[in-house]
Each structure stands twice: as structure tokens, then as C-alpha cells.
Amino acid sequence: MAKRIDVSGLTAYYGNHKAIEDISMTVEPRSVTAFIGPSGCGKSTFLRTLNRMHEVTPGGRVEGKVMLDDENLYGSGVDPVSVRRTVGMVFQRPNPFPTMSIFENVAAGLKLNGSYKKSELESVVERSLKGANLWNEVKDRLNKPGAGLSGGQQQRLCIARAIAVEPDVLLMDEPCSALDPISTLAIEDLIGELKERFTIVIVTHNMQQAARVSDRTAFFNLAGVGQPGKLIEIDETERIFSNPSVQATEDYISGRFG
Amino acid sequence: MSNATITKNETGGAPAGTSSLRQARLPRWVPPVLVVVSAAAGAGIGTAAGLGNTLQWGLIAAALFILGTYGLAAAVEGGRQAKDRLATSLVWVCFVLAVVPLVSLIWETVDRGRTVLDGYFLGHSMEGVQTILPGGGAYHAIIGTLEQVGIATLIAAPIGLLTAIYLVEYGRGRLAKAVTFFVDVMTGIPSIVAGLFILSFWIIILGFSYSGFAGAMALAILMMPVVVRSTEEMLKLVPNELREASLALGVPKWRTILKVVLPTAVGGITTGVMLAVARVAGESAPIVLLVFGAAGINNNPFDGAQSSLPYYIYEQWQLGNEASFDRAWAAALVLIAFVMILNLVARGIARWKAPKTGR
Numbered sequence: 001m002a003k004r005i006d007v008s009g010l011t012a013y014y015g016n017h018k019a020i021e022d023i024s025m026t027v028e029p030r031s032v033t034a035f036i037g038p039s040g041c042g043k044s045t046f047l048r049t050l051n052r053m054h055e056v057t058p059g060g061r062v063e064g065k066v067m068l069d070d071e072n073l074y075g076s077g078v079d080p081v082s083v084r085r086t087v088g089m090v091f092q093r094p095n096p097f098p099t100m101s102i103f104e105n106v107a108a109g110l111k112l113n114g115s116y117k118k119s120e121l122e123s124v125v126e127r128s129l130k131g132a133n134l135w136n137e138v139k140d141r142l143n144k145p146g147a148g149l150s151g152g153q154q155q156r157l158c159i160a161r162a163i164a165v166e167p168d169v170l171l172m173d174e175p176c177s178a179l180d181p182i183s184t185l186a187i188e189d190l191i192g193e194l195k196e197r198f199t200i201v202i203v204t205h206n207m208q209q210a211a212r213v214s215d216r217t218a219f220f221n222l223a224g225v226g227q228p229g230k231l232i233e234i235d236e237t238e239r240i241f242s243n244p245s246v247q248a249t250e251d252y253i254s255g256r257f258g
Numbered sequence: 259m260s261n262a263t264i265t266k267n268e269t270g271g272a273p274a275g276t277s278s279l280r281q282a283r284l285p286r287w288v289p290p291v292l293v294v295v296s297a298a299a300g301a302g303i304g305t306a307a308g309l310g311n312t313l314q315w316g317l318i319a320a321a322l323f324i325l326g327t328y329g330l331a332a333a334v335e336g337g338r339q340a341k342d343r344l345a346t347s348l349v350w351v352c353f354v355l356a357v358v359p360l361v362s363l364i365w366e367t368v369d370r371g372r373t374v375l376d377g378y379f380l381g382h383s384m385e386g387v388q389t390i391l392p393g394g395g396a397y398h399a400i401i402g403t404l405e406q407v408g409i410a411t412l413i414a415a416p417i418g419l420l421t422a423i424y425l426v427e428y429g430r431g432r433l434a435k436a437v438t439f440f441v442d443v444m445t446g447i448p449s450i451v452a453g454l455f456i457l458s459f460w461i462i463i464l465g466f467s468y469s470g471f472a473g474a475m476a477l478a479i480l481m482m483p484v485v486v487r488s489t490e491e492m493l494k495l496v497p498n499e500l501r502e503a504s505l506a507l508g509v510p511k512w513r514t515i516l517k518v519v520l521p522t523a524v525g526g527i528t529t530g531v532m533l534a535v536a537r538v539a540g541e542s543a544p545i546v547l548l549v550f551g552a553a554g555i556n557n558n559p560f561d562g563a564q565s566s567l568p569y570y571i572y573e574q575w576q577l578g579n580e581a582s583f584d585r586a587w588a589a590a591l592v593l594i595a596f597v598m599i600l601n602l603v604a605r606g607i608a609r610w611k612a613p614k615t616g617r
Contacts, residue, residue, distance in 0.1 A: 053506055058430065085508030095499040099521040099611075109507035112517050158503070165507055 002029040002199045003069045003086075003168040005050060010064030011228075012042070012049050014057065019045045021228035023064075025218060027169075032191060032200045034210035034237065037220030038252070042229025043203045044092075046220070047171050050201065051087035052080040068168070085113070088167035092174040094154035096146035096161075103142040105157055109165035124164055132160035133190050152183025159190065163198070170194065172202040176209065188213050207253060211241050219249045282334050289327065289347075296322035316358075320351045364594070371591030374584045380592070385554035389574075392581040396589045398555040399570035403596070405559040406470045406549065406566055407539050410477035415531050417478075418485025425486070426493040427515055444483040452479040453544030461548070468550040470559030473566070476544035481534040488530025492523040525608035532604030536597040542568035567593040 005027035012020050020042035027033045035043040048054040049062050052073060066073040073083050096105045106125045110116050116124075125142070129135040134156040138149070146157055155175060162170060172191075176184040191213045194200060204210050210217050218234035233246050244250050300319025309315065327347045332340035379395040387394035421441070425434055456476040460466050496519050504514040520527070545551070550563035551573060565573075567589050574586035 051506065053502065056502065056505055081508055081510050083508075084506055088508075089506035091499060091503065091506075093499060095497070095503045097500060097503070097518055097522070099518075108504070109509070112504065112507070112509040112513050161503075161507065 002197065004029045005169065005199065005201075006065075006067040007050075008065045008067075010046070010049060010062065010066065012045050012054055012063075013059070013061045015059035017226075018228040020049075020220075021230055023231045025231060025234050027199060027201055028216065029199045030195060030197075031215040032195050032202060032213050033234075034214035034217045035201070035203045035220060036205070036207060036210050036217060036252075037229070037232075038222070039205075040225075040229070041220040041222045043220050044173050045229070047173055047201060047203050048089075050169070050171055051089055052083045053089060055080070085109075085165055086167055087169040087171060088162035088165060089171045090155070090158050090162050090173065090175050093178050094151055094158050096149070096154050096157050098145070098147045100146060101143045102138050102146045102149070102157065105146040106160045106164050108161060113165075125160075128160040128164040129157075131163050131194070132156045133186060133193075134160055150183075152179050152186060155179060155183065155187060156190065159187070159194075163194070167198065169199040169201065172200065174203050174205060177205060184209070207241075211237060217241070219244070219246075219252065221248055221252070281336065281339075283339075284331060284334055284343075288330065292323055292326050292330070296320075296326055320354070323347060324351060367587060367591050367594055370584070370587035371589075373588070375588040375591055379585070379588055383553065383555045387553075389577050389582055390579050392584070394585065396567065396570055396585070396592060398552065399565040399567045399589060400592065401555060401557060402470060402545075402549065402552075402559075402564035402566040402569075403539060403593075405557075406474045406477060406545070406564070407535055409471060409474035409559060410481055410538060411531065411535055413475065413478035414481035414485055414534065418482045418531075418534075419489055419527065421482075421486045422489035422493060423515060425490055427511070427519070441483045441486045444479070445487065447480065447483075448543075449476070449480055449541045450543040450547070452476045453547040455479070456544065457547050467561075468548060468563050469561055470549055470556075470564040473545050473549040473564075474559065476548055477538040477541060480538050480541065480544075484534035484537060485531055488533065489523075489527050492526035492530065493519060495526070496522045521611075525611040528607045528611070529604045532600050536600055539597055539600075540568050540593060542566075542572050545569040546572070567596070 007026070008024045010020070010023045011018065023046060035047065037043050045054060048057075050066060050073075052062075054060045054062055062074060064074070068083075068086065072078070073087075097108060100108060103125055104111070106128050107116075107121045110121060110124060126135065126139075129138065134153060137153060138144075138157075146154065149157060155178070159170075159175070176187050179187065188209065191200060191202065195215075202210075202213065214237045216234060217237040217240040219232045219240065220229050221232045222229040232248055233240070233244065235245070239245075240249060241253060244253065250256075296319045299322050300315045300317075303318050304312070304315035324344065324347045328340050328344045331343040335343075374392065380400065381397055382395035383398035384394045385398075421437065425437060429437065453473075453476045456472055456479070460472050460475065461468065466472065500518055500522060501514055504518045505511065509517070545566045546569060549566060549569070551569050552563040552565050556562050556564045571586045571589045571593070574582040574589065
């Protein structure tokens with residue numbers, strides 16, 4: 001199931017603007033890797049290159065290699081649609097489909113990709129909602145609109161939707177930044193459970209969160225406004241937060257910078 | 259200016275003289291009373307000056323109302339509040355000015371149209387009716403309008419919808435800009451020009467004869483830009499996050515558009531199509547050129563002359579006698595009702611399909 005991601009020499013552009021430059025790193029399977037760094041340093045852009053969502057943005061383009069186990073996501077003949085089925089994504093703001101019920105939202109990934117039997121869908125929806133710790137809260141109102149849930153519930157609904165298609169990797173772009181502390185805690189607990197099954201990459205602005213949930217942490221930075229973002233270092237989370245090898249990381253973490 | 263305001267407030271005798279946050283306000287009953295007073299004054303001045311036209315009375319009353327509000331507010335509340343009230347009363351007066359012609363148009367049409375509007379009128383044509391006598395009906399014209407507008411919608415709605423999808427979801431660069439430009443140009447095409455285009459192309463060059471279908475093609479040309487424009491606006495309103503959410507689930511782009519984007523926007527798109535239908539349902543110029551008008555019932559839109567409601571109104575008005583005037587008004591009422599029903603249906607669909615929050 002869970003796969004290793006191996007990135008080498010990755011550079012991404014928006015039109016002529018180079019957003020991130022020459023990033024190489026390895027993301028271990030069945031672990032949580034956190035990306036931290038100041039705004040605009042390219043964390044989200046890098047995350048979006050991992051499931052080829054970057055090229056959805058007009059002008060977005062990528063150079064370099066992203067190996068998922070032994071397959072290059074940017075190899076010739078690779079279909080971005082099948083990449084995205086393997087590498088799922090949860091966004092910063094909860095975005096359930098407004099026209100669909102809770103059930104349909106979770107089933108969307110399967111239903112939109114072909115016909116499934118109702119019984120099959122029902123079991124997938126139940127499993128995914130349980131996996132996202134949302135089942136007990138919504139099991140009596142599966143046919144109600146997904147947009148009627150609270151923000152934290154909507155975000156867990158989006159996680160359920162993402163895991164319903166059984167991806168190998170789950171990317172999370174600041175999944176808690178629009179949520180209150182209690183919902184955040186619920187999602188952090190969930191991340192701890194999900195890493196048993198998935199490779200998880202999470203972008204966060206909250207350093208305590210990175211310290212709490214991740215096994216490894218990558219620090220990104222940029223030399224100045226308009227300069228491309230770069231990977232400064234990636235290491236065990238404990239080491240990054242106690243004894244980083246680069247001075248800039250320590251400055252950022254201790255709040256002496258940015 | 260601000261100095262003046264402050265002095266006014268101090269001398270204006272605000273109840274809590276020491277507080278700088280409280281000011282004298284006009285009581286809530288002042289504006290409605292002012293409306294009544296200025297209306298009465300308008301009528302009074304109008305009668306005294308011997309103005310026969312009630313519209314002039316109304317304009318005098320409106321001017322008095324605006325000046326009165328401003329003067330009173332300036333005296334009691336100070337300069338800033340007076341300007342606020344001036345703007346508010348201007349907005350209200352303009353609103354009334356805009357509504358008066360609409361209401362009077364509907365009133366007039368209903369009042370004159372109902373004299374001959376009955377089941378017989380709706381169910382019979384003008385075949386063999388002596389136009390100078392009462393009798394006859396608009397059945398053939400209603401059939402013609404329904405068929406022509408229906409065919410026009412079948413042609414224009416899919417083309418317009420797909421064009422809008424192209425422009426919003428796929429179009430980049432020069433081609434999209436060119437398409438947008440031509441759609442804008444098409445919006446301004448006078449209906450008679452669309453009619454002449456089909457006349458020269460379909461009837462003169464290709465040699466087909468007059469038919470409801472020829473008229474429908476001209477109507478479709480008029481509908482298309484309206485459909486493109488409104489659909490485009492609706493698709494742009496669909497948040498990009500929804501597209502990304504769907505793409506990130508590994509859903510292909512075309513399915514994302516079909517199953518996520520369009521359902522989210524369907525209410526607005528339906529409204530847009532219905533408004534386009536309403537716009538062309540009243541067109542008479544292309545009908546005169548291409549459908550030719552007929553007194554009898556012709557259910558086949560692909561062969562021979564038909565009638566349509568706007569054409570029928572024009573035709574009956576031209577006949578110039580009491581009976582035909584009545585028929586023209588009744589047909590006008592039918593046309594307005596048709597457009598109104600379409601609008602209500604569109605609103606119903608928009609409300610029914612609108613994204614639900616469930617709260």
C-alpha cells in the first residue's frame with residue numbers, strides 16, 4: 001500500500017517565475033513528513049508537484065523527477081489522472097461538493113470514476129467515515145448535504161473522501177489552518193492513525209503541530225522576495241526541533257527570524 | 259464643513275448635551291409623513307397651476323420630497339446626515355420612477371387584454387375570420403411561438419453552453435479572446451440583421467422556403483450570445499477549490515466539469531437560458547422576414563408559413579379596427595404571461611437546484 005517518494009532535482013515554475021528550485025528528498029512510507037517554512041517559500045507548490053496538481057494552475061510547469069517507488073510521476077506516458085488516484089490530497093479549506101450529500105461526497109471519488117454497486121459503495125463510505133473518525137457523528141444523516149457540517153467535520157469529510165479511493169500517499173496542505181483547536185486535535189489524532197496505512201505529507205505553519213504529528217520534518221526557505229524557495233534540510237523531527245544542522249532552521253524554529 | 263457640523267450639533271439641543279456620540283435624529287415617522295405631505299403639495303400645486311398631467315404632479319411631489327428631506331435633516335441632524343438622507347431619498351424616488359412604467363404597462367395590458375382573452379381565443383386561429391368582426395383567436399400564433407422558440411432553444415442552448423464551457427474551462431490565449439470578442443459583437447446584433455442573414459443564406463442562396471424553422475434559426479443567433487454570457491458568468495462563480503478537489507480524487511477533467519462544475523452552476527445556467535428564451539420570444543422582425551405569418555394553423559415548423567405572438571400582435575394592430583385591437587391586446591397579455599411563467603419556472607429550478615447547506 002504505502003509507497004516511498006523519492007524526489008530529485010525538482011524545479012517548479014509559474015509561467016516564467018521559478019517558485020521552487022532543485023529540491024531533492026526522500027519521503028518514507030508509513031510515516032508523517034511535515035513541511036515547515038515561511039509563507040511563499042514554496043511548501044504548498046512542492047506538495048502539489050507530488051500529485052501533479054501543480055500543472056492544473058495556468059502556467060504551472062515542473063522539471064525533475066518524482067519517483068513513487070520505482071515509477072517516475074513525470075515520466076513520459078504517465079497519466080496525471082491515475083497519479084492523482086494514487087496520491088490523494090486534502091486542501092487548506094474544507095471543500096465538500098455543495099450539491100452532494102455526505103454519502104455522495106465520500107463516494108464521489110469512486111462514483112465519478114465509474115459505476116459501483118450500491119452495497120459496495122455503502123461499505124466503502126462506512127469504512128472511510130470510520131477511518132476519518134466521523135462515522136458516529138454523521139451516520140444518522142448521511143443523506144444531508146455535506147456543506148451543513150461544521151468546519152472541522154467538513155475537513156474530516158474531505159479526508160474521508162480522499163481515503164475512500166484508497167490512495168498510497170495522502171498529501172495535506174495546511175489541513176488545520178481553518179479549524180479551531182479541538183477540531184485540530186481530532187485531525188491530528190486521525191493523522192496518527194492514518195500513518196499506519198498511508199504515507200502522509202503535511203504542510204503546516206504551526207511548528208508545535210509539526211513537532212506533535214510528524215516523524216520527519218523538512219524546512220524550506222527562500223533567499224528573498226521573488227527568489228525561488230529551497231529545501232534547507234530534512235531530518236528526524238526530534239533532531240530538527242532540538243539540534244538542527246543548519247543555523248537558519250534553528251533561527252526559524254526559535255522565532256528569531258521570519 | 260466639519261466645524262459647521264459640530265456647532266450645529268451643540269446648538270441643536272441634543273438630549274445628552276455632554277455626549278459627543280449622541281446627536282439629534284429625526285423621528286422615524288418623519289419620512290413617511292413627508293411623502294404624504296409632498297404628495298398632497300404636488301397635487302395641490304398641480305391643480306392650482308392647472309396642470310392636466312398627473313405625471314407632472316408626481317414629479318413636483320418627488321422634487322418637494324427630496325428638497326424637504328434634505329432641508330429638514332440639515333436643520334435638525336447636521337450636514338452629514340442630510341447628505342445621507344438626500345442620497346436615500348434620491349434612490350427611493352428613482353426606484354419609484356423605474357417601477358411606475360412597468361406597473362402601468364402590466365396594468366394596461368391586463369386591463370385591455372382580458373376583454374377577449376378566454377378559452378375560445380386560446381383555442382382558435384384566424385382561419386376564415388372576418389378581421390373586422392370580433393371572434394377568432396391566437397392558437398396558431400401560440401403554436402408558432404412555442405415551436406419556433408423551442409427549436410431556437412434546442413439549437414442555441416447546447417452550442418452556447420459548450421462555448422461557455424470552452425471559454426471558462428479550456429480556453430487560453432488568442433482563440434478564447436477571439437471567441438469572447440465575437441460573442442460580445444453578437445450580443446449587439448439587431449434582430450432584423452439576424453433575420454436578413456438567414457433570409458439571404460437559407461432562403462435565397464440555399465433555396466428553402468419560408469418556415470418556422472428558418473425563423474427559429476434567426477432566433478437562435480440572437481439567443482446564443484446571451485446563453486454564452488450568462489453561462490460563462492455562472493461557471494466562473496463555481497469555486498476553483500471544487501475543481502481541484504475533484505481533480506485530486508483522480509477524476510478526469512471532463513467528468514469533473516460534467517459531474518461537479520455543471521451541477522453546482524445548473525440553477526444559474528437554467529435562469530440564463532430562460533432569460534434568453536424570454537428575450538427572443540418577443541422578437542417580431544425575423545418572423546416577418548422568415549416565417550411570413552399565416553392566419554391558419556400550421557403545426558409543421560419545417561414547412562410553410564406560420565404565425566407567432568409578436569407577429570400576430572403587429573398584424574392585428576395594423577388592421578386598425580376595434581375587434582383587432584382587442585385581439586392584439588389579448589395576444590400581448592398571452593406573450594407577457596408566457597415570459598412570466600418561464601421566469602417563474604427558471605426561478606423554481608434555480609431554487610430547487612441551488613447548493614444546499616442543510617442548516
